[in-house]
Amino acid sequence: MKVEKTAVAGTLESSDLMVTVEPSSGGIEMDLSSSVINQYGRQIKAVVLETLERLDVKDCKLTIVDKGALDCTIKARVECAVFRSCGNSDKNIPWGGAVR
Amino acid sequence: MIPRPRPKRFRLRRTMMFMNAQKPGLIKDAYIYGCDSIMLDLEDAVAENQKDAARFSLYHALKTIDYGSTEVIVRINGLDTPHWQEDIRVCVAGGADGIRIAKCESAQDVLTVEAAVLEAEREFGVEEGRTLLMAALESPKGIINAYEICTASKRMFGVAISGGDFRRCMGTKFTKDGVDLMVARGQMLIAARAAGIQCFDTVFTDLDDDEGFMAELMQNKAMGFDGKSLINPKQIRPVHDLLAPTEKEVIWATKVVEAYKEQSAAGVGVFTVDGKMIDIAFIPGAERTLRLAKACGMYEGDLV
Numbered sequence: 492m493k494v495e496k497t498a499v500a501g502t503l504e505s506s507d508l509m510v511t512v513e514p515s516s517g518g519i520e521m522d523l524s525s526s527v528i529n530q531y532g533r534q535i536k537a538v539v540l541e542t543l544e545r546l547d548v549k550d551c552k553l554t555i556v557d558k559g560a561l562d563c564t565i566k567a568r569v570e571c572a573v574f575r576s577c578g579n580s581d582k583n584i585p586w587g588g589a590v591r
Numbered sequence: 592m593i594p595r596p597r598p599k600r601f602r603l604r605r606t607m608m609f610m611n612a613q614k615p616g617l618i619k620d621a622y623i624y625g626c627d628s629i630m631l632d633l634e635d636a637v638a639e640n641q642k643d644a645a646r647f648s649l650y651h652a653l654k655t656i657d658y659g660s661t662e663v664i665v666r667i668n669g670l671d672t673p674h675w676q677e678d679i680r681v682c683v684a685g686g687a688d689g690i691r692i693a694k695c696e697s698a699q700d701v702l703t704v705e706a707a708v709l710e711a712e713r714e715f716g717v718e719e720g721r722t723l724l725m726a727a728l729e730s731p732k733g734i735i736n737a738y739e740i741c742t743a744s745k746r747m748f749g750v751a752i753s754g755g756d757f758r759r760c761m762g763t764k765f766t767k768d769g770v771d772l773m774v775a776r777g778q779m780l781i782a783a784r785a786a787g788i789q790c791f792d793t794v795f796t797d798l799d800d801d802e803g804f805m806a807e808l809m810q811n812k813a814m815g816f817d818g819k820s821l822i823n824p825k826q827i828r829p830v831h832d833l834l835a836p837t838e839k840e841v842i843w844a845t846k847v848v849e850a851y852k853e854q855s856a857a858g859v860g861v862f863t864v865d866g867k868m869i870d871i872a873f874i875p876g877a878e879r880t881l882r883l884a885k886a887c888g889m890y891e892g893d894l895v
Contacts, residue, residue: 500644506616563651564615571647580643582677586650586684587715 494551498575501560501568508557508565510572515552519543525557538562542569545589551576595653598662598688598723600748603886604628604789605818605834606827607664607751611636613645618652621661624824625831627886628662633678634669634693642674646681653685664725666691670700676707682722683711689723689748694756696732701743708746725749725791729756734775741786750783751820752776754793767803769810780815789817798823808833835887836880844880847873848894 494514501509508525525535535557542565543551551573560568570590574580584590606626610617612633621629631652637645649665665687667678671694682690692704701724708722724746728734734757741750752775758764763771776792783790792811795804804826811819812833819830836844846864851874854862861870884890 500647504614504616506619507614560615561619561655563655564619564648567615567647567651568644571644574647575643581673584646584677584681586681590647590650591654 492546492548492573492577494548494573494576495578496576498572500571500575501564503556503558505558506560506564508555508560508568510568511554512569512572512576513552513554514576515550518550519548520552521555522553523555523557525555525559527557527559534562535565538565539569542566543573545591546570546573547589548573595658595663595686595688597718597721600723600746601789602627602662603882604662604749604791605886606821606830607791607818608821608824608827609636609666609794611645612649612652612665613637613641615648615652618648619656622656622658624827626661626821626824626827627818628664629658630664630666630691630820631687632666633674634666642668646677650681650685653682653687662688664689664691664723666693666727667704669694670703675704679704679707680711680714683708683717684715686717687722689725691751692724692726693753694729694733695726695740696730697736698739698743701726701740701747705744705746720746722746723748725751727751727753728775728779729753730760731757731775734778737779737782738785741782741788747786747788749789749791749817750779751791752779752793755796757793767806769807776814776816784815790815792816792819794820794822795826796822798825801829805829805833831887834883835889836884838889840880841884841889844877844884845890845892845894847877848881851877852894 494512497513499511501507503509571580604627607628607630608626609630609632610621612631618631631649633645665682667690668674712719724744725748726740728737728750754772757775758771780790795807808830847869850864878895881890881895
């Protein structure tokens with residue numbers, strides 16, 4: 492998938508995170524801040540990168556503000572932001588395919 | 592990935608707690624409260640511009656979180672919205688135990704949802720018929736058509752009344768004695784019993800009014816409801832306590848079921864237990880008492 496426009500998903504509530512994706516042409520660029528960055532920073536990045544790989548996103552700029560989300564929430568918010576950036580987050584989501 | 596066991600159409604459903612599927616903080620540990628079922632909500636709790644996000648959140652919660660023996664039902668958006676088809680796809684793909692049809696008004700509504708569920712089961716390789724259905728009756732038309740709704744599908748396990756919407760349709764307000772919903776509750780209960788499915792009461796929204804909540808629960812029990820929809824964990828315990836059988840009832844039910852097994856094996860249809868006449872008509876009630884007792888930890892035998 493190609494990130495076509497800026498899109499946001501998630502909130503700043505506890506156990507959630509806010510993901511902003513923007514178009515870019517220079518690979519994946521990630522700006523991560525987290526309330527648990529010292530404990531889980533690498534794990535969060537790994538989950539985000541795996542999720543982008545499944546969605547076949549090669550280029551995008553991500554801004555992530557994490558409030559202690561579980562991995563399943565991180566995946567959900569990244570996916571939602573990417574699908575929103577392509578304008579097709581409402582229908583025919585590949586559940587169990589690229590989204591899993 | 593935690594594959595959930597095949598849902599049971601008939602199981603104990605004393606408490607169904609609503610939870611916004613869009614809020615990770617709520618859904619991640621919903622099972623610890625001990626309600627019989629949780630109701631992950633894609634409908635009214637989720638703002639119109641977050642319907643898509645709620646589905647992603649729901650999908651991963653269903654696939655990742657081990658809810659144990661707590662049943663997981665999802666309330667989907669109404670058939671008059673652009674959301675319900677994708678809601679069904681995500682429920683089935685994620686392996687939800689059941690789907691609650693919002694604003695159900697006719698057997699056709701149930702059949703429409705059932706057809707979409709079947710299509711999704713085929714699309715995602717889920718066992719056909721696995722996903723259960725229940726209907727929320729929220730309008731006068733839904734109540735009038737309660738029986739055809741209850742009998743519309745083999746997947747249907749229950750119906751629930753939604754008080755807020757129903758009162759709005761009728762132009763009535765909440766009353767302490769329940770007179771505003773009396774006929775609707777009664778008609779729905781009769782329809783559910785005639786169809787052989789379960790029946791659940793609406794939520795009680797004033798969390799500070801413990802007395803009012805207890806009064807409504809006692810009326811629910813007297814009317815024969817199987818369970819209640821809840822909005823807060825603190826409401827779970829009172830329902831379980833109230834619906835728990837007394838020790839005397841458990842002893843009586845044990846005697847009845849034991850005697851029935853003995854007598855029917857000996858070819859006797861009607862007999863007495865402690866001087867009271869018993870025949871087959873008493874057995875389902877006694878077995879229900881024992882099942883409830885088992886769920887409450889009051890009975891450990893193997894009669895049920």
